[in-house]
Amino acid sequence: MDEWMNYEQFDRQTWHSFFPTDTVRLTQGNLDEIKSLNDRISIEDVQDVYLPLVKLIQLRYQNFLEWQMQKANFLQRSTMRVPYIIGIAGSVAVGKSTIARLISILLNKMLPDKRVELMTTDGFLYPNAELERRNIMDRKGFPESYDMEKLLKFLNDVKAGEPIVKAPTYSHQVYDVQLDKPLTIDHPDILIVEGINTLQLPSNQQLYISDYFDWSLYVDANPDLIEHWYLQRFGMLLDTAFTDPSNYYYPYSQGDRKEAFKMAKDVWQRVDLPNLREFILPTKLRADVILHKTTGHLVDHLYLRRG
Numbered sequence: 001m002d003e004w005m006n007y008e009q010f011d012r013q014t015w016h017s018f019f020p021t022d023t024v025r026l027t028q029g030n031l032d033e034i035k036s037l038n039d040r041i042s043i044e045d046v047q048d049v050y051l052p053l054v055k056l057i058q059l060r061y062q063n064f065l066e067w068q069m070q071k072a073n074f075l076q077r078s079t080m081r082v083p084y085i086i087g088i089a090g091s092v093a094v095g096k097s098t099i100a101r102l103i104s105i106l107l108n109k110m111l112p113d114k115r116v117e118l119m120t121t122d123g124f125l126y127p128n129a130e131l132e133r134r135n136i137m138d139r140k141g142f143p144e145s146y147d148m149e150k151l152l153k154f155l156n157d158v159k160a161g162e163p164i165v166k167a168p169t170y171s172h173q174v175y176d177v178q179l180d181k182p183l184t185i186d187h188p189d190i191l192i193v194e195g196i197n198t199l200q201l202p203s204n205q206q207l208y209i210s211d212y213f214d215w216s217l218y219v220d221a222n223p224d225l226i227e228h229w230y231l232q233r234f235g236m237l238l239d240t241a242f243t244d245p246s247n248y249y250y251p252y253s254q255g256d257r258k259e260a261f262k263m264a265k266d267v268w269q270r271v272d273l274p275n276l277r278e279f280i281l282p283t284k285l286r287a288d289v290i291l292h293k294t295t296g297h298l299v300d301h302l303y304l305r306r307g
């Protein structure tokens with residue numbers, strides 16, 4: 001069976017032609033904000049790929065608002081403000097959080113009167129101490145390493161319009177969940193939820209976390225390229241750990257750099273790559289849009305689900 005049968009494929013030129021972006025003027029401030037995300041992010045990608053993508057999200061969001069109104073009319077109630085939730089999935093180090101931040105900047109630009117918030121599911125990993133207690137430290141990122149019930153409850157509270165909902169956070173520098181530094185989600189218009197497990201099926205609950213997503217994106221790339229990006233990020237983590245003994249990577253930053261990279265490559269091969277193959281890639285065809293990246297993080301193709 002053709003796995004792509006439910007998707008239409010577009011190359012970047014065609015994709016760009018759907019929303020020629022001379023209609024949206026990015027100010028120098030917007031560009032600086034985008035640049036500060038990542039020095040190497042390409043402005044061509046922003047114009048050719050991400051602005052049309054965000055335009056599509058805007059259209060879907062308008063449709064959602066319309067539906068909320070019609071539903072309230074039908075149920076003879078006043079319209080409630082229900083957050084629109086976007087899920088972003090893909091491998092460790094494929095660029096999910098960078099894209100999530102970029103989409104949030106562009107959404108703010110296109111919808112200045114709406115409040116957009118951003119979070120990652122990493123905070124719902126069990127803390128390292130608990131992973132160790134369960135003897136699954138080598139399975140960090142695998143389905144059993146997340147408190148999915150807590151994540152479901154969180155999404156449910158946000159969707160139900162609870163005014164203040166707290167989400168635990170995760171630090172790559174500390175390499176652990178930071179229970180003392182929760183993120184407060186305060187009734188946003190749009191919430192972007194990014195994480196490797198956003199499109200995964202539940203192991204034992206009846207509810208799927210993807211049921212809470214109004215729109216979803218999967219970020220795809222060749223695993224060899226993702227390994228390269230993982231190791232590049234590892235290099236950056238080593239550089240920032242250099243002067244900070246509290247950083248998880250500090251000991252690696254003090255020792256032989258070659259040995260440190262050997263260790264990181266081993267972790268990718270033993271943990272993150274099998275996780276990608278077994279549990280993340282199989283969720284790709286559940287996304288509304290699949291964005292395919294190639295060398296240098298450039299997007300070459302997009303796939304849009306039919307219907």
Ligand SMILES: Nc1ncnc2c1ncn2[C@@H]1O[C@H](COP(=O)(O)OP(=O)(O)O)[C@@H](O)[C@H]1O
Pocket residue numbers: 038040041042090091092093094095096097098099229230232233236296297
């Ligand atoms: N569009 C991009 N251009 C250049 N580098 C990028 C881009 N997207 C991500 N990166 C880099 O790739 C690495 C992984 O990205 P990140 O957003 O942390 O991935 P994820 O959230 O999927 O783990 C980081 O070092 C990041 O700076």
Ligand SMILES: CC(C)(COP(=O)(O)O)[C@@H](O)C(=O)NCCC(=O)O
Pocket residue numbers: 091092093096122140141170195196267268271272
């Ligand atoms: C916290 C993560 C599961 C999530 O990754 P992310 O998508 O934020 O890059 C991952 O970064 C991780 O720590 N994996 C375990 C193996 C490793 O150290 O790479």
